[in-house]
Amino acid sequence: MTQRTCKPYEGLLVVSLEQAVAAPLASCHFAEGGARVIKIERDSGDFAREYDKAVKGEASYFVWANHGKESLCLDIKDADDAALLHRILDRADVFIQNLAPGAIARAGFDAGVLRARNPRLITCDISGYGEEGAYSEMKAYDFLVQCESGLVSVNGAPGHPGRIGVSVCDIGAGMNAVIGIQQALIARAQTDEGSSVKISLFDTAADWMTVPLMHAVYGGKAPEPVGMHHPSIAPYGGFRTADGQMLAISIQNEREWVRLCADVFGEAEMATDPRFCDAAARVANRPTLDAWVTAHFARHGRAELERLLHQATIAYGGVNSVEDFSRHPQLRRTPVTLESGEEVELVAAPVRHSFAPANPRFGAVPRLGEHSEMIRAEFAAEAVPA
Template identity: 30%
Template structure:
């Protein structure tokens, strides 16, 4: 595979599974790095979750394009030795197990540093490498819960809401790539190894930094930022309404033919609208069910107010603007099908294939000096797996 891009001279050893770690490795691949994915003989567990698309999950396609796959059991000495040899020639290593697991495998930071004194070692975990919760498991839902996010994302009835998109995992992968690529920036050979500690907990907090800051100052939840922003039923669906200034509030009132609300003493200030939000929402609820979403969007735009229909993914994919800018170009699958795949912001489409489990096992074992007979024995023992063609 010909590699181009700013990181084309970099080799990354990606020993992670799931979303956060593999997405970090995926960003390295998309920027030109050689990324060697070490996964168990049965494959990264994320390959098998959700809808099967060309034999794998959508997450596997999104985050593993352009990698080489070596399927080997890292719990065995044979797997550990291969990983250590690959680490000797890598600039970056990524793992996403709970703290202590890779140390027990003989593949922790100190073990890789002993083989490669300049390595950047990225540990992605739920709670981080230190603290009383370091060995507790965490997934995206738990991250949303413990970070306070669910306390801020509530239904009208006040129930905490879980967002069914693993955004904390996704942000964690971006933060990991940012930290690792910055650690590489201007790094001189011989300047020493670095262990980068990336946690879902810290990522979830960082994306909510203004809310947490405000809570620390006032000693209570921030509350509504800009009432009556929110989602409202229309005659045929839903509309999202928001505002950032008084003029837009007045535009909302004019759009629903309730100019009297502008001068209502309960609603003339943001503080007043916060205090009387239930009454304000009731006015909007009553008005908005009288027209369709499209009609309301037109009226809001005419009055300089901010509103949008609440799209499905189908709505978004067929939006003329999305199509005009090729925000989700089709990605060709090995089975002849194609799927829309949003490209990384600031980058062009990335069409590199996804490796099958162990597709490059034999070649990578040979690369670290293993002879063909030894490779055959390792494959026969089922401690390693040679896969088929790429997807």
């Protein structure tokens, strides 16, 4: 039986007054799923358009988070433009915004006001620290939230806390927004009423920090930066092979430890050595253990070690550069058309459905204001029924 192709968000109108990363990523998810997404930009454009010029002269973050949308330039402080946006939202299903704290309410687009006009509207407000509390007015760039939440304190090398190398708080908040909106859409199907979704970057990071927080509050000591190691597992990390490559291993239980000693390194007796006989002992004696693993890795080339590790069913992986990753055999890509008309390949969507093509093409990246004239005509006052 042939599976019918469908777009789960087809028929939805999503309006997003957005900038930077979190809100654009959320609305882009709905565009990929078939929704019509109108991106509201000021005349100068979303500042993420100028983050870099890495993608054939266009910004990497913008290309990633904005394909498949329509771009409408509006000045929400202008009375006529504000009225236009209200008319659009009166017909919308979802409204997403991540302006500075308080800005959306001052402009007359508070969630309560909008849902009074359109009771089926789902609103999603994305902020840095939430709308209440001492930090609610703080600027909240991804790096600063990583710092405030303690994320940097558990990353990096010993004595050198480090920022996570991608904008994880922005990305995570965008994904949480998608989850929240999906839940609200299901609730609307049951009640025929819209609702409000509130997301903050700090809450997102705080959720991820639950385990370190519990260690600090209940265990008496928070995890410290350990580089590629793990605070409670050993051996765990990257080790150099004889040909200068690096492989990472992760020994998660005693069965794997026994096989590593006997089948990979040929020293079965090490499995019962008092210094390494259980997980706690191995962590306590990590420097000695790592020196022993390092010495064995240095005796074999990468290919030989991969063969031995695979045969022993030991978890391992290459410590790849981004260039290595770009050639990874498991990396899936999807083409997208840039503002310039040129084509590049993005990483394919991570979620695959049986009802969708195996590798659906992304919509084009919109030029600034590309759809303004069309949308203004469509939602002109005389075009909207009273």
